[in-house]
Amino acid sequence: MSELKEELKAKIIEQLNLEDVSVEEIADDDALFGDGLGLDSIDALELIVMLDKDYGIRLSDPKEGRKIFESVQVMADYIEANRTK
Amino acid sequence: MIFKGDDADFPNFIKSAYKHLETSYSKFFKMDNLSKLAFLAADVLLKQESLSEEENNIALIFSNKASSLDTDRKHQKSIENQDEYFPSPAVFVYTLPNICLGEISIKHKLYSENSFFIFDRFNAEHLYLYANNLLQNNKAEKVLCGWVDFDENSYEAFLYLVENKGEIAHNTEEINRLYNLL
Numbered sequence: 306m307s308e309l310k311e312e313l314k315a316k317i318i319e320q321l322n323l324e325d326v327s328v329e330e331i332a333d334d335d336a337l338f339g340d341g342l343g344l345d346s347i348d349a350l351e352l353i354v355m356l357d358k359d360y361g362i363r364l365s366d367p368k369e370g371r372k373i374f375e376s377v378q379v380m381a382d383y384i385e386a387n388r389t390k
Numbered sequence: 391m392i393f394k395g396d397d398a399d400f401p402n403f404i405k406s407a408y409k410h411l412e413t414s415y416s417k418f419f420k421m422d423n424l425s426k427l428a429f430l431a432a433d434v435l436l437k438q439e440s441l442s443e444e445e446n447n448i449a450l451i452f453s454n455k456a457s458s459l460d461t462d463r464k465h466q467k468s469i470e471n472q473d474e475y476f477p478s479p480a481v482f483v484y485t486l487p488n489i490c491l492g493e494i495s496i497k498h499k500l501y502s503e504n505s506f507f508i509f510d511r512f513n514a515e516h517l518y519l520y521a522n523n524l525l526q527n528n529k530a531e532k533v534l535c536g537w538v539d540f541d542e543n544s545y546e547a548f549l550y551l552v553e554n555k556g557e558i559a560h561n562t563e564e565i566n567r568l569y570n571l572l
Contacts, residue, residue: 324419343416350479358476
C-alpha cells in the first residue's frame, strides 16, 4: 500500500505537471482539490484516464471521482480494492 | 535582450525564461508549447503597461502557420491505437490555436476582441488592417498583434502593441522590418 501511495504521488506530479511539488510534500491525507494541491476539473479528468490506463478501473460516472480523488490515501484504498491490472 | 537561454530543448528553455522573467501564473505549466510561448511573449509586453486589475481594453490579433499542429500530433498519437486509446484531457483542451489567447486574456483581464489567423507566412498587411480597423472604430484602446508559431522544436514569437499615440509608425513596412529583425 505504501508503495502504491508513493507511485500515485509521483504520477500525479508528472501527469498533472505540478511544477515545484515533490513527492515528499504531498501527505497521504492532503486534499487534492480545493485548498490542498489546487487541482482543477481538467486534472480530475486526467486522473480518471490514469485510473483506466494504469489500473484498469473505468469510472462510468465522472462524479464518482469526487470521492475517490479526495486524497492519495482514499485513491490508493479504492485502487487496491478495484484494480484489474 | 531580456533573456538568453542555452537549453535547446523548448520545455527547459521556456521554464528558465518564465522563472527569469518572474512571471507568475498558476496554470502556466499546464499549457501546451504554443500557449506557453504566446503567454510569455505577451507577458513581457503587457507587464510594462499600467494595466487595470479590473478590465483592460486591449484586443489580441495573433497569427501563425502551424496552427496547433504540435499538440494535435500528440493528441493523435494517444488515439491512433484502438488497444491503447487514452486521449489526455490536458492535451486535447489545447487543440485549437486560439486557446493561448484565452490564457493571456484571463491573466491580464482582457475582455476585448481576439482572433487567431492561420497564414502560409507572416502577413503584416492583414495584421495592420485589422488593428487599424479596431483602433479607428474605438473597438479597442490598444491591440496586441503578431505571429506565434510552434511546430516540433521549431518556434518563433513576434508580438507588438499598437495604440493611437504610439512612438513607432504603424505601417506594413515597419511591421515587416521589425519582424525581419528576428
